Amino acid sequence: MHDPIDSHWVVVKRILCYLKGTTTHGLHITRSFFFVLHNFIDADWACNIDDRKSTGGYLVFFGQMLILWKSGKQRTFARSSTEVEYKALTDGTVEVI
16 A cells, blocks of 8 residues: 555456445345254365465355355365365364354
């Protein structure tokens, strides 16, 4: 922020246009009679060709309402797709607990 350049301004304008176009979007919270937690987890092994790190993510539903989600690169390098899935499973389970 101390030395912005033109590319920074382009990104700011892009973000503002995105926000302007999504003002009607949101999470709809409705009354539900199902008080069950559902945790959906998935991962993609070594999908980034630059650093070969995997992407993992999870969704947590309470009844039919989405209450938590996360997606991002995993912090460590995995040697197999099974290891990636276990890491994503661990992250999602920790959030639910």
